[in-house]
Amino acid sequence: MITTEQHEKLRGWFAGRLPDDLFEELTDVTADREEITVVGRIAAPRLAEDAPAAERRAAVDARIQEFRERTRETRMAVARDAEHRFRHKVSWGVVCDGERALFTHVAAPVMTRLRQPERQVLDTLIAAGVARSRSDALAWCVRLVQRHTDDWLTELRESLEHVQRVRAQGPDASPDPSGAPDPADGAPDGA
Template identity: 45%
Template sequence: MDVVADAVEWFTEHVPDGWFEGPLEVIADREELLVVGRLAAGTSPKRFREATRDARVAIARPAEVRYDRAVSWAVRVDDQLVRFSHLSVPVMTRLRVEERHVLDLLIEGGIARSRSEALAWCVRLVGANESAWLDELREAATKLAEIRSRGPAC
């Protein structure tokens, strides 16, 4: 099942008309679904958040069961993404001394307060500056998953 496509369809059916302009966007990983809608120009994200809180929680509960993931919400206002909630998931990694030096330099330079924050900064930097390469990698991974699904059952 394509979780994102299914979730877009499911949330589109359950989100009240008039909340957002245009189609919903769903960003997913193993732990979380981030539901993003575009607000009409001049709409206050803070007021929208307060006015829709109970309804968003009521919509999220069955979705969390259906998709076995936390549901978070955000809105787009102009070019800005305003998150109402999100998960911050710890990720364990092993780094060699040279890699740790990079993180420590980011701390010493005031870019980050911890190695964890420095690593998150590095990930955001790659995401922002290598989007074409990441898109190509994502397409290759999708193609590989399709080929594997047609292969022999183990």
């Protein structure tokens, strides 16, 4: 978990390092223990207002693919600099006409122990064709929780940042070098 200040510095570095014409707007920079994900908004394709949904979807997909291919070398150069500086892999994504698409990104293994009722949930998702494996089913569950609890998760992250700030401001844990008891310990005089 990174602090708000670390996030601001990371976002600032990318805002300064990215070429001005790469994105219309840098919309999101997120980081965890494994990777940094950089997402920017790109121009939507020009279509008629009443364009059918299938046409709109195909145009957006084509625009995203064109952007990905055209900017590959530029993005790789920025990623090399960032990976050297921050010691994290860099992944990329775009938002186009309201659609968010992530390019190649880290799929980190996560070990967990599940009891039978929890495994049955995953197996039901597999049997229903929602997922191909328990791993896919677990990822699906995480995405579902994330989608429906963004506000709660945001509040929890902010609380964790507050705890980190309070810990950093705490008293020094090192003992007094003189060996004298600290009067604030509440020990009676002469004890």
